[in-house]
Amino acid sequence: MSAPPVTDEQVELFSRCIAVGGVAVFPSDTVYGLACDPSLRDAVTRLYALKRRALESPSAVMFFSLDLALEALTELGPETRAALERLLPGPLTVLLSNPAGRFPLACGDQPATLGLRVPALSPQLAALGELRWPILQSSANSAGEPAPSSIEQLEPEIRAEVDLVLDGGPLGALSSSIIDLREYESDGRWELLREGPLGRDQIERLLS
DSSP states (O other): OOOOOOOHHHHHHHHHHHHTTOOEEEEOSSSEEEEEOTTOHHHHHHHHHHHTOOTTSOOEEEOSOHHHHHHHOTTOOHHHHHHHHHHOSSSEEEEEEOTTOOSHHHHTTOTTEEEEEOOOOOGGGGGGGGOOSOEEEEESSOTTSOOOSSGGGSOHHHHHHSSEEOOOOOOOSSOOEEEEOTTHHHHOOOEEEEOSSSOHHHHHHHHO
């Protein structure tokens, strides 16, 4: 049985959890993720510890609105911005050049690269679109383990240690596709690094 739609009250609770330095499990357009404030070192450190992942490993920053992402990343060039408007929102992590050094805790040992996510929210998850600031997000699993597509698939240790679990019902079974747009502004080059819900042909059509 599917869960009821995420409510405004649940989103407000999620928002407060992140604002005070908590770590939460939340549903996306792909799989369940762990979320925290990307500017709070203690929260980021705790999220990584839950995943048993090295702090040097980069994560993505998720905005729940493309407009908010483009407003925040003012240094993006016109070609890159146009590409993002064609690709997002969607089940895609986009690697961007990060000359301004934004969100350094999310970038790990690659400060010149920023991973960006803007999910395509289903009606079930539409209330998440009210969130007005970004989160650091990574799939809600220990490093090397499968990403959960339902609350029932969460590892017991992760479920016990987070501050909030937001149930959005069953999700897709695939983590996001990953596309590298770091050279797109200069010469239009892009590279598909991981095929997930979107394949190469679909991405090529979106960018054409």
